[in-house]
Amino acid sequence: MHRAILFSIIALVPAGFAADASAPSRVNNPSAAERFAKPSDALTAREDLYWKRTPLEVPENIVLEASGIAPIAGKRLLVTTRRGEIWWVDGAYAAGDTVKPKFTLFASGLHEPLGILPAPSPRKGYYVAQRQELTRLEDTDGDGRADVFETVAKLPISGSYHEYNFGPVLAPNGNFRLSLNVAFGGATQAPAPWRGWMVEITPDGQLMPIAAGLRSPCGILVTSQGAWFYSENQGEWVGSGRITHVEPGDFGGHPAGLAWSRTPGSTVKLRPDDIADFGEPMHEVAKKVPGVKPPAVWLPHTVLGISNAGMIEDLTGGKFGPFAGQLFVADQGQSKIARVALEQVRGVWQGMAIAFREGFECGIIRLAHGEDGVLFAGETARGWGAVGSKQQGLERLTWTGKTPFEIKAMRAQPDGFTLTFTTPVDRATAENPASYSVGGFTYLYHKAYGSAPVNRLACPVRKVVVAPDGLSVRLALACLREGYVHEVKAPGLRAAGGAEPLLHPVAFYTLNRLPAGDRIVPLDPKEAELCVSPIVEAALGHTAKHPLRAPGDWINDEGDKQILLGTQPGLKFDQTLLTVKAGARVRLIFKNTDDMLHNFVLCAPGRGQAVGEAAMALGTEGAAKHYVPDSPDVLFHTALTLPETSDTIFFTAPSKPGDYDYVCTFPGHAQLMKGILRVE
């Protein structure tokens, strides 16, 4: 839950920087550890049968931190880099596993451009968002190099490395939209006007603020239906990654930008004082505070990414596969792509999010569909770390023409959901209610960095109806809750006529509104009693492995040995070697002085990383278990401990001498946050 801000520490640190202990805690970078969440080889091998991934070779003298991709007619690409260059790329569509495109410099010296757009006719050239301005570039003499650099609109910056400028995206009215990242930390995160806003700029440079409350809005998109969305990263005030629908006057949740809401031209009525450290689900706050806009779709943290980035709508008309009209959402930290199917219910956008493709070489920040439905992914890991072997790059994803058995979409119903499939389902497994497990949860809206999933509640299956053609299943459920994410797991489903399971068996539907319409089960009058929402995850009580009391045979609470174990920024315990005598009575005080959540889990010798992986596999259920998996390899553990709090446990050291691993099992931490308890 505490993946650092997507665009953190870039300007401060060299390439390849990982979780260096010397980094101040304010710019802590947990992604550097979360990148070790290596995808399953079995899954990526299956995914590759349907969507083939091809890295494009880049000459060694080019650092292609691809930050913007414009497909140009004639199978060419224009690619911006974070180092301020723009390259022509020819040959990116060539057949074969080894593709070596030709790179020709178009422009250089720009200030971290993060997007590029061909000028709409009759204007000429290309629009590029630099940190400090929207710029029009043109090659007027036809030599392949830009020779006009025209400032369209200035965008004030204070100099914080975190003031990214995402876009431009062409609006249906011919204007451009940009989303302006907030600065990092400090007394204000919006030191310059319109930081934390989505703004619209006319071709002659007039700026119109559209919406506030953005934090790190790396993805910005207008759909073919004219609806605007931005993608957001987990962080302070942002419980998990998400996609939010934007209308003029909206407030997306991060209060920094409200500093400018009184400025002439502001469309936003909320003021900084209107936003408190609520600590409630965001959809509940939205009922009380008009203007607060809950997301259309939550992207559960560590499951569908840790730093959601560029988005595109599939407008390939089927050339990229069976998901025409849906969105693809890149993730930087986990180097993967999620898929989102939106619908509008009672005027509110909502929908399903599901895994699509992982196993890329580096973190993806930009996606673009080229000719023939080919998808290009622009990649960079500098400053944050990402899954994969490369620090930057450009990859291609091509549909092989084969269709996997997938949940194509989910639609809300007054009493449940309709799941549609890419190919017909096997009736026997589809009609069995035990094939489905559904539960709801949400995230807290508060000042702290990220949120665990809270208010988890199971949704018992009441009825299943399989369509005659086998292409959809209607599920009636109990305990649906508006505002909540509904997680549907269906690993037992099979495709018709075979044993093929779903390629991705878990989908997440953010149910902002229940639709009107026909029910397939009557309302259960007892449902209100049945579905009492649980209290926010309770503190972890005393158990055999979480011993909060000294055993009765101890003479006093001190035992034989006291250990005070702390934490340090950069995913570290403050000690990596603890020594105790075999069978000693140990009182261990775990004091978390870092600004993120951590725990202490003592494991069997050599089993620390396996326990860390098992914790990761808990998915959204992990938070309720304090990320401690049920495993014989776990000997003793503390609770997941909030910043500036502690948890004390009392245990008897193993009688067998050896080096016992201890790790923090918060997803992604174990690889770095580890030590040895030496039993002598």
Ligand SMILES: [Cu+2]
């Ligand atoms: Cu940790």
